[in-house]
Amino acid sequence: MSHNCSNTxxxxxxxxxxxxxxxxxxxxxxxxxxxxxxxxxxxxxFVNDHDPLPLLAQLTQRYGEGITINYVAREPDNIAINFTRR
Structure with a gap:
């Protein structure tokens, strides 16, 4: 039996x-x-324990308009962000 991860x-x-x-x-x-x-x-x-501001800058530089960044939660120790590819 084979498995192809790209089909998930x-x-x-x-x-x-x-x-x-x-x-x-x-x-x-x-x-x-x-x-x-x-x-x-x-x-x-995406879930993290801190606000990844340097990462967001890198993502904006790398993907530009090819990605949307939407915070779902922005509290201490509870950061949730949806990254959607365009």
Whole structure:
């Protein structure tokens, strides 16, 4: 039996990404990899323990108008952001 990860589709086209479970030195690379894997119209539902302002600047520089960034929650120790590929 074979498995093709590229065929995994969420019914609502929204995929969770909890950065708190990723080692800090790997986080940005993992986030970029996850966003690169999204198709237009798909969303990564991102959760973190701090507001990733430097990351947001990098995402804006890398993707420009190709991504939308929408905060869902913006409280201390509870940051949730939806990143949607255009």
């Amino acid at each position: 589709i969420s019914f609502d086209l929204c995929y969770p990404f909890d950065a708190r479970g990723v080692a800090k030195r790997f986080r940005h690379a993992a986030i970029f990899g996850a966003l690169d894997a999204l198709n237009p119209g798909e969303t990564m539902s």
